[in-house]
Every structure is written in C-alpha cells, then in structure tokens.
Amino acid sequence: MLDERRIGDAQRDRRKPVRNDLELLRAVTTRRNAVGRIPESRTTQGRSRPMSGSLYCMPSEPPLSAAHLFDALGVDYERAYGHMPERDIALEWLGARLPSGAHVLDVGSGTGVPAARALADKGYRVVGIDVSPVMVDIARRQVPDATFLQTDVLDYDTEPGSLDAACVFFSLLQIPRAQIDATVHRIADWLRPGGYLVLAAVPADIDGLTIDFLGHPIRVSSYTVPAYLDLLRAAGMDILETRESTWIPEGGGDPEDILFVYCHKPAGYRSPPASDHDAMPETPAVGATTIE
Template identity: 45%
Template sequence: MSDSDGPPAKRPSGVPAAGGGHGLPAAAVFDALGAAYERAFAGSAAHRASLDRLLEQLAPGGRVLDVGSGTGVPTARRLAGAGHRVVGVDVSPVMTALAARQVPDAEFRCADIRGLRWTDGEFDAVCVYFSLLQMSRDEQRELLGRLARAVRPGGRLVVATVPVDVAAVSAVFMGQPVVVSSFGEEEFAALVAGTGFAVEERHSVLFTPDHPAGAPEPHLFLHCRRS
C-alpha cells in the first residue's frame, strides 16, 4: 500500500466485482505503479482539505506516523513542511525511495506496518490514507487497535478508505490485479470508534483518479480523537 501516500492496495477504482481472491502482493503493485500513483491522485481536493484540518489540530513539532506513506506526497510533505516530525512506513521499496528523495525532512521505513510495534502514546497523530484495502478485515481491525494504543490520549487519527462492503474480492487497480477488503461507511466508522477513538468529523466524496483506467470511486475521510 502506498499513499502517494499509502501501503497495501488502496483505492480500487469503483466497486470491485466478486472474484476468486487472486492478486499481486501490495509491494509488487506499488513498485510497479511508482510515481504514476501520485499523479493519479494528486487532484484530490478532499485529501488536501483533510490535511489542512489535521494541521489545524496539531500542536507545533508533533510526532506523526504516516501509514502507507507512498511517494511522500502529499501527506508527509505537508506535515514535514509545517515542522512536524514525520515517520513514514510503506511496504514498497520503490515508493519508499521516492519518498526519501521528495521529502528529505521526514524519516521513511520500508516495512510491513502489520509487523511493527510502537510504544504506547508514541505519536501525537497517525495518518492512514487509503492504506488498509489490501489487508483482510481482521488485519484492519487488529492494526487500528494497535495504532490506537500508539497515539497519546487526546491525539489524532485521520483515516480514509473506500467504503464498500467487500471481503477478499478480486479487482484491477490501475492495471494491477489486487485483492481488496473493506467495510461499508457505517460499519467502518463503528470499527474505528470501537478501537478507542471518538469520530469527530466524517466526509464522503466521489473521486476519479487521473489515469486511463480511472473510474469514480467513493472516498470516506474520518477525523478522530483518542479517547
């Protein structure tokens, strides 16, 4: 997942059709896409607005984890440019190398976020922009619970996903075969709230990636506070 920002298969175009669950690993998908992912999603006004809102809520010099940091643009670049201490994690070596070049003021790690552990309360905020979709539903639940513990009390979580009710179905994302899982909007909001976050804001939009295979897809943004 990478997020021009983000790691495992994010943002599948449209609602994927049911299939046999055959797809490439997230690292292979985003190694292949590289900077094309950033170009396809650079026009997301909703993503930019979400970052603006987060920056309003963060105290100066906050420590922020960017899950699925992709090429580092726009998330890590915006946060680091505002003086925050950003740690980006992405499963794709190609994406991680691009991010390190494009955002030299942030720290980037090429790793699977599912295998990392963090100190309780280590971060002032965590960003998860479209980085869950190549994980199973159980993996998404488990990861969100661990991320909740990594955020200090009163800290922030911003999470965005494609809110469709699917589990381990095949899809084609920017020409790459992937397997995706997600939740409907209400179920996903309830899932996030159940991990210990108060969902304070919710924003839904349709977005069409700037790519020959791009099709309108629903995007859900949640802004949350650690209880």
C-alpha cells in the first residue's frame, strides 16, 4: 500500500530546490575531478567539448540506492520529469512501427506516466519494471492497463526474442558501466528479430560519481555519445537514428544536453558470446571519471 505520509515527510525534508536529472550532469561534468581536469562530452561529429554549467559541490551524505531515492521522490519525479518533447517523439516513433498487441518492456517505468500510459493507450501489452515499490504502486494506480513489477533490471529476465520493443529512458544512470554494458546486451537478446529499442541517456564520461539529484545524493555512471553508440552496435543493434537535443527543465534552468538513440534488431542477429558481455570487470573503462 502506498504510504502517503512517508512520501510527504521525505518531500518536506528536502532542503534543496528540486532539480531534474538533466541538471545533475551539467553540475557533474563542469566540476574539476580528482586529477584536476574537466570531464568532457563528445558530439556525434567527434568534437570534444566541456559540458556547460557551474561549479558543483559533492554531497556530504552517502549515496542513496535507486530504490530509496525513488521511494522518497514519489510523484515529485513525475512533476519534474514528465514533460519532455523528445521522449514524446520517441513514443510516437515506436507507435508508428509496432504491430497491434505488441509486447513492450518499459525499463525503469517510474510512475507509469508518460511512457507506459502512452503505450498502453495504443493497445500494446506493456510491462514496466522499477526497483522502487512506491513507484510501482503509483504506476499500478495510474496505468491499470499495464503490468508493473517491482524488480531491478539487473535481476529481471524474460525469454530471448519475446519482446517487440523496449524503452530505456534514463534508467541506466544509477548502475556502474560494467552493468550498463551487460544490461544493454541482455535487452538486445530479449528483443525479437525486427524489434525496436529506444534508449535515452544524459551523455557524459563518468563512472561511479556521487552527485546531488533532486536534493538527494546518488552515484551515477554514463558514457559519451560515441561510446553509447559503440555499445549498442556491440550488442548487435542497428542504429536507425540518433537525436541530440537540449531540454529546459520544468520550472526554469539552463538547457541540458540529452541523447535519444533509435535502434532496430536485425533479422540476422546473433547474440554475442556470454563471456563478452556478462563479465563485470572491476576497473572502469579507460578515460572515465571515477570517484570512490
């Protein structure tokens, strides 16, 4: 049962103004790291540039797990995050390509709005997974025509070739790079030949960096744009379109860089050997900004 008092207490206890999860990497990528350089991002044309923003102070509290973070945020996450035109375009793009009754997985489904609701309203069989029990409870209330499971994407499994599409909207941010790699390969395996994947991320060269997000300390990892594209290709996906844009947060703020990648699983897809993507290396990729 949704504990409204617990959500309310957590929201009242926040001492910092609400910031969306695109602002977090503006802050992250403009602070000087331990070796004194400013982390960089790259455009699809390969030009290297520092990301915009102001200096950032590291949180003094230990980082929250994804479950604890989103239990505390509840519907505030939807309010801060719910109106992103680029995501709406991605959902329309999927809807124009999927057959009637398509089976779609929404990874990190949150409150179910807007992604799961938009897909369920088109008659698709939507399964949303989220690690937060509070988010799952809200989603079940808001989108009764979809199925929502409380589980981590790292633990979830389904039959290979059983999905027509998968949405991964900013939901890999709180897992280490090695697990991002393995998760992308597993999602590719779950798609049927001819299926679609839309992945959205905040591109940055970081692994295990602790930052402030909506008033809470969390640990985040990501990749630059070229590195994300390389990862998707290594998982056997064809990249149909890459959209880089900026998004102005609800309530004001600086424009933020975001990445949407539209992928297709080719008919001749063969899963890479398990040893290629299931291993979890202990060290980050070369060039990552890592904070212990």
